[in-house]
Every structure is written in C-alpha cells, then in structure tokens.
Amino acid sequence: MYKVLIVDDEVFVRKGLIGLMDWSKLNFEICGEAENGEQALALIERLAPELVIVDIRMPMLDGLELIRQVKTEGAHQPLFVILSGYPDFSYAQQAFRYNVSDYILKPVDEQELTAALKKTAHTLNQKQLLLMTKEKPLVATVIESLLQSEPDEQVLARIAHSLDLPPASSYTYVIAEIQDLLPHGTVDYMPALQACFIRFFQQEGQTLLLHVRAYNQYGLIVPRLWMDRQSADERTSYVKLLTMLEKELDTSIALFVGLKANHLKNITASGASAEECLNYRFSEASDRLFMAAELREVSLYYFDVDEELHGKLMYEVEANRREGFALAIDTIFMTFRERRFAPGAVANTIRRILIAVINIIRQLEGNEKELARLEDLLEWQTKYRNTSQLKDIFLQFIEEAAAYIACKRGEKSEGNIEKIKKYIDGHYRENIYLKGIAADFHLNPVYLGQLFRKHYGVYFNEYLLSLRVEEAKRLLRQTKKRVYEIAETVGFQNADYFATQFEKLENMTPTDYRNKMSHSN
Numbered sequence: 001m002y003k004v005l006i007v008d009d010e011v012f013v014r015k016g017l018i019g020l021m022d023w024s025k026l027n028f029e030i031c032g033e034a035e036n037g038e039q040a041l042a043l044i045e046r047l048a049p050e051l052v053i054v055d056i057r058m059p060m061l062d063g064l065e066l067i068r069q070v071k072t073e074g075a076h077q078p079l080f081v082i083l084s085g086y087p088d089f090s091y092a093q094q095a096f097r098y099n100v101s102d103y104i105l106k107p108v109d110e111q112e113l114t115a116a117l118k119k120t121a122h123t124l125n126q127k128q129l130l131l132m133t134k135e136k137p138l139v140a141t142v143i144e145s146l147l148q149s150e151p152d153e154q155v156l157a158r159i160a161h162s163l164d165l166p167p168a169s170s171y172t173y174v175i176a177e178i179q180d181l182l183p184h185g186t187v188d189y190m191p192a193l194q195a196c197f198i199r200f201f202q203q204e205g206q207t208l209l210l211h212v213r214a215y216n217q218y219g220l221i222v223p224r225l226w227m228d229r230q231s232a233d234e235r236t237s238y239v240k241l242l243t244m245l246e247k248e249l250d251t252s253i254a255l256f257v258g259l260k261a262n263h264l265k266n267i268t269a270s271g272a273s274a275e276e277c278l279n280y281r282f283s284e285a286s287d288r289l290f291m292a293a294e295l296r297e298v299s300l301y302y303f304d305v306d307e308e309l310h311g312k313l314m315y316e317v318e319a320n321r322r323e324g325f326a327l328a329i330d331t332i333f334m335t336f337r338e339r340r341f342a343p344g345a346v347a348n349t350i351r352r353i354l355i356a357v358i359n360i361i362r363q364l365e366g367n368e369k370e371l372a373r374l375e376d377l378l379e380w381q382t383k384y385r386n387t388s389q390l391k392d393i394f395l396q397f398i399e400e401a402a403a404y405i406a407c408k409r410g411e412k413s414e415g416n417i418e419k420i421k422k423y424i425d426g427h428y429r430e431n432i433y434l435k436g437i438a439a440d441f442h443l444n445p446v447y448l449g450q451l452f453r454k455h456y457g458v459y460f461n462e463y464l465l466s467l468r469v470e471e472a473k474r475l476l477r478q479t480k481k482r483v484y485e486i487a488e489t490v491g492f493q494n495a496d497y498f499a500t501q502f503e504k505l506e507n508m509t510p511t512d513y514r515n516k517m518s519h520s521n
Contacts, residue, residue: 001024001027001028001029002027002028002029002049002050002051002120002121002124003028003029003030003031003047003048003049003050003051004023004028004029004030004031004049004050004051004052004053005030005031005032005033005034005040005043005044005047005049005051005052005053005078006018006030006032006033006034006053007033007034007035007036007037007039007040007052007053007054007055007058007063007066008035008054008055008058008083009035009036009055009058009059010055011035013055013083013106014033014035016108017053017108017113018030018033020108020110020113021110021113021114024214025214026114026117026118026121027121027144027148028051028117028121031047031049032047032049035058036058036059036060036061037054037058037060037061037062037063037065037066038060038061040052040054040061040066041061041066041069041070041074044070044074044076044078045074045075045076048076048078049078050078050079050124051078051079051080051081051101051117051120051124052066052070052078052079052080052081053080053081053083054066054067054080054081054082054083055082055083055084056082056083056084057084057085063082063083064082064094064098067080067082067098067100068098071098071099079100079101079120079123079124080098080100080101081100081101081102081103081104081116081117081120082100082102082103082104083104083105083106083108084103084104084105084106085105085106101116101119101120101123102116102119102120104116118148118149121144121148122145122148122149125141125144125145125148125151139207139208139209139210139211140211140212142159142163142209143209143210143211143219143221144211146159146221146264146265146267146268146271147173147219147267147268147271148268149268150265150266150268151265156264156265159264160264163207163209164206164207165223165264166223166225166264167263167264167265168263168264169223169224169225169263169264170223170224170260170261170262171221171222171223171224171260171261171263171264171267171270172221172222172224172227172257172258172259172260172261172270173219173220173221173222173258173261173267173270173271173273173274174219174220174221174222174238174255174256174257174258174274175213175217175218175219175220175255175256175258175274175275175277175278176193176217176218176219176220176245176253176254176255177215177216177217177218177253177254177255177256177278177385178216178217178218178249178251178252178253179216179251179252179253179254179288179385179386179389180216180251180252181383181384181389182216182383183382183383184214184215184216184382185216189218189249190210190212190218192248192249193210193218193245193249194208194210195248196244196245196248196249197210197220199244200240200241200244201222201226203226208220209221215382215385216385219271219274221267221270224260234291235289235291238255238257238289238291239287239289241255242254242255242288242289252288252386252389253288254281254288254289254290254385254386255288255289255290256274256275256277256278256290256292257274257277257289257290257291257292257293258270258271258272258273258274258275258277258292259273259292259293259296273292273296274292276292276295276296277290277291277292277295278290278343279300279342279343280295280298280300280340281343281385281386281387282336282337282341282343282346282386282387282390283298283300283301283336283337283339283340283341283342284337284340288386298340299340300340300341300342300345301339301340301341301342301345302342302344302345303345304345304348304349304352305332305335305349306335309328309331309332309335310349310352310353310356311444311446312324312328312331312446313325313328313329313332313353313398314353314356314357314360314444314446314447315444315446315447315450316328316402317357317360317398317401317402317405317444318360318402318405318443318444318447319447319450320402320403320405320406321402322399322402325398325399325402326395329391329394329395329398332349333387333390333391336349336387337387343381346390347381350377350380350390350394353398354377354378354397357398357401357405360405360442360444361401361404361405361408363442364405364408364409364442365408366404366405366408370404371397371400371401371404372400373393373396373397373400374397376393376397377393377394377397380393380394416441416443417451417452417455419441420437420441420448420452421452421455421456423437423440424437424460424463424464424467425467428464428467428468428471428490428491429468429471429489429490429491430491431491431493432464432491434448434449434460434461448460464491465501465505466505468490468491468492469490469501469502469505469506471489471490472486472487472489472490472498472502472510473506473513475489475490476510476513476514476517477514477517483495483498483499483510483511486498486510487499498510
C-alpha cells in the first residue's frame with residue numbers, strides 16, 4: 001500500500017476525500033491529515049507518504065509553496081496531486097513546473113480522482129520495479145503493478161529475470177481468503193501461507209508471487225508450469241491445496257481462482273476474474289472453492305428477498321417464536337444460494353431486517369444498543385466471510401432481539417389487544433385499516449392480525465365489517481337516510497361495495513332489510 005497525506009484547511013473537504021472511495025482497492029491508505037502547509041511539512045518528514053494531496057490555497061503556507069519547499073529542501077520526495085477551487089491557468093502552469101502528478105478542480109469528482117490515483121500508482125510502481133534486484137525482489141509491488149496495468153517490456157523483462165519465470169507462459173491469479181472471524185490483520189498468515197504454497201507446489205528456494213490484500217485476503221500468481229506438476233485435474237488440485245491450507249493454518253479458508261492468462265503481462269485479466277469470483281461467496285455450495293472458469297456464465301441476483309418472506313420473519317420475531325424465525329432465516333439463506341444473491345443484495349437484505357428490528361425496539365422505547373450482537377451484525381462484512389458464518393451470527397442476533405422485544409413488551413400484548421378492540425369499537429365509522437392501527441400501536445400488522453383472531457375468534461376485517469353492518473342496520477331501521485348516506489356514515493367509501501358486503505352477512509340487500517323491518521312494525 002502507498003501512503004497518502006491529505007492537506008486542506010477545510011476539515012469537511014479532508015473527511016469528504018477520505019470517505020469518497022475505497023482507497024485500499026487502488027493500493028493506497030490514508031496515513032494522515034494536515035490543515036495547513038506547515039503541519040504538512042512536518043508530517044511528510046515523519047510519515048514519509050508516497051503521495052500528498054494538497055489544496056492550492058491555505059493559510060500560513062499554501063500548496064504551491066509547500067511543494068516548492070519539499071522539492072528543493074525535503075529529504076523525502078513524495079508525489080503531489082493538487083486540488084484547486086480556482087480554474088486559473090496560471091495556477092496550473094506553476095503547479096506543473098514542480099512536476100505535480102495531477103491538478104484536480106473542486107468539487108472533486110470520484111472518477112477524476114480515481115483516474116489520478118491510478119496514474120500515480122502506476123508511476124510509483126514503475127519507480128519501485130526498476131529498483132528491483134535478483135536478491136531482493138519487491139514482490140508486493142510486482143504483483144500490484146502487474147494487476148493494475150500492463151508493464152512495458154523493460155520492466156517485464158526485469159520481473160521475469162528477477163523471479164526466474166518465463167514471461168510467455170500461462171499464469172493464474174488466486175485469492176486465498178482467511179475466514180477466521182477476526183478483523184483484517186489480527187493474525188499475520190503470510191509465513192504459514194508461504195510455507196504451505198512452497199511445499200504444495202514443490203518450489204523450495206523459489207520466490208512466490210504472494211502479497212497481502214485487504215479483508216484478510218492474500219493474492220498469489222500461480223505459473224502454469226507449477227500446476228502441471230500436479231497429477232490430477234485443476235479443480236482437484238485446488239481442492240487438495242485448500243485442504244492442506246486449512247489443516248496447516250487451522251482455520252476456514254476460501255480460494256477464488258481467476259481465469260488463466262496466456263502471458264505474464266496479461267495477468268490483469270486473471271486478477272479481475274478472481275475478483276469477480278468474490279461476488280459468488282454467498283451464492284454457491286459451501287465447498288469454499290470458487291473458480292472463474294465455472295462461474296463466468298452464472299448470473300447473480302441483485303435485489304432483495306420477497307416481501308412475504310421478510311414479513312414472515314418479522315412476524316415470528318415479534319411473536320418470539322424461535323422455531324418460526326429460525327425456519328424463516330433458513331429460507332432466507334437458502335434463497336441467497338438458490339437465486340445466487342450478490343454480496344450487495346445480501347447486505348441490503350440484512351440491513352433491511354436490521355432496520356425493521358431497530359424500529360420495533362425504538363417504538364417500544366427500548367435501546368437497540370443493549371443488544372450484545374448488534375455491533376457484530378453492523379460490522380459483519382469485516383468478519384463474516386461465508387454463508388454459514390453470517391447465518392450463525394444473524395440467527396444469534398435475531399434470537400437476542402426477539403427476546404428483548406418480548407421483554408420490553410412484557411404483558412402489554414394482553415392489554416394492547418383490549419385497547420385495540422376499544423379503539424376499533426370507537427372508530428369503526430372512520431377509514432381505519434389493520435396496517436395503520438398496527439403502526440399506531442407499534443405492532444407488526446401480521447402479528448396483530450393473528451393476535452386479534454386468537455383473542456376474539458374472528459379476523460380483524462370480519463369484526464370491523466360486523467360492527468359497520470350492525471350500525472347500518474340500526475340506521476336503516478331508525479332513520480330515513482338513503483342507502484349511500486348510511487354507507488358513508490358507517491365507514492364505506494363505496495355504496496355498491498357496502499350493499500354487496502351487507503348482503504353477504506344478512507342474505508338480503510339494505511333496501512330489502514329496511515322494507516322487511518318496516519312491514520314488521
């Protein structure tokens with residue numbers, strides 16, 4: 001990773017830049033911030049960043065003067081990208097006299113900054129690669145350079161010579177992901193991985209093209225000639241490698257195998273296809289081996305789970321029925337696999353359920369921060385890297401949340417259902433409906449419907465209809481209001497619909513009922 005120092009006198013600009021993109025994906029990491037040129041000078045000497053992104057106008061020491069002093073006096077010489085809110089050609093001219101890498105106008109566009117960072121990373125890669133020696137190859141730089149862009153012939157020749165590898169051969173990029181339920185970097189697996197790979201490929205004394213990635217991942221460029229020494233077919237060989245790695249490292253591991261590149265300089269495409277394999281982590285069977293050659297024709301699903309399934313889970317949570325919500329979770333995770341949910345779709349589903357649970361808790365005047373598993377679920381993407389791990393923590397969270405909701409609600413359900421019935425009795429003439437009443441009383445509508453039927457033996461809609469029809473009968477007997485007026489009075493928006501519902505319950509029309517009552521008197 002190349003270190004980046006952000007220099008701007010506006011704090012919101014600095015924070016905005018930091019949050020604008022995934023820096024690690026571009027092989028950069030933020031090492032510090034400064035609010036003026038004087039602070040930046042000290043930080044450049046102390047932190048030795050490879051890149052400084054600096055505002056052109058700042059108090060005390062502006063961006064151009066900072067660059068001039070670093071270029072003429074500094075022991076450490078980083079590259080510079082200038083930010084400016086002033087589209088003045090004279091500023092740009094002066095900036096480029098100092099050989100700045102790029103000049104970007106504010107407000108910063110993500111695509112423009114991404115392009116500038118890629119260009120800068122390429123420059124830094126080339127500088128480091130040309131410093132390689134056979135004794136001390138800069139392996140991480142080699143891999144990251146090859147993955148980002150095709151190197152020129154001079155650099156490629158130096159790489160091949162230093163690593164004693166034929167450039168005109170087949171190569172495959174493989175991602176080994178450690179799924180140890182720990183945050184990235186907690187354990188350094190590099191030595192153990194190196195030992196395993198050397199033993200598996202029988203490459204004692206050979207420098208491996210192995211580097212550290214983000215998210216507990218390690219990347220390896222595998223020459224075809226190493227795989228040719230394995231007796232079985234390619235999948236079987238990778239299964240054996242995976243088994244060996246898990247045994248030696250004593251943790252769960254997944255391998256994401258890219259497509260073969262026909263030349264070392266074309267390894268970028270293999271790296272991209274291995275990255276694509278990461279998107280299938282929640283959609284395939286749990287053998288933890290994902291091969292681009294097998295997945296390239298398989299489409300991913302990018303939407304949410306069905307509303308019915310979401311509603312079913314929330315009902316079971318509110319009812320605090322473990323068997324019910326465990327079954328709903330089983331179905332959700334089965335859906336992830338069968339429909340081949342992309343990681344983003346999985347994240348959206350988890351987020352939606354999490355928000356629904358938090359809303360219920362807050363409506364009950366609870367505090368979701370009292371849930372021990374909340375933080376784990378909020379940060380699940382940094383720790384839980386496969387379906388079984390995610391499902392396990394998700395079930396634990398839902399179990400805890402359901403119990404918490406039941407505790408907060410306590411015995412209120414009994415009292416609430418009586419209050420709800422009284423509310424219906426007093427407001428049935430209005431345009432009321434189950435979903436609205438459920439929201440007013442902080443209940444899931446499906447749960448409320450089941451609770452109402454359990455206590456009173458009829459569904460909500462049946463009870464509401466019976467109240468309205470009984471009142472309509474009274475008005476038909478005791479007043480001379482027209483049928484459409486009575487329909488409106490008792491809560492029906494449509495007189496024909498009222499007449500239909502009345503006839504279903506009384507086996508006669510409202511008019512026939514009035515006539516019958518008149519004759520009986």
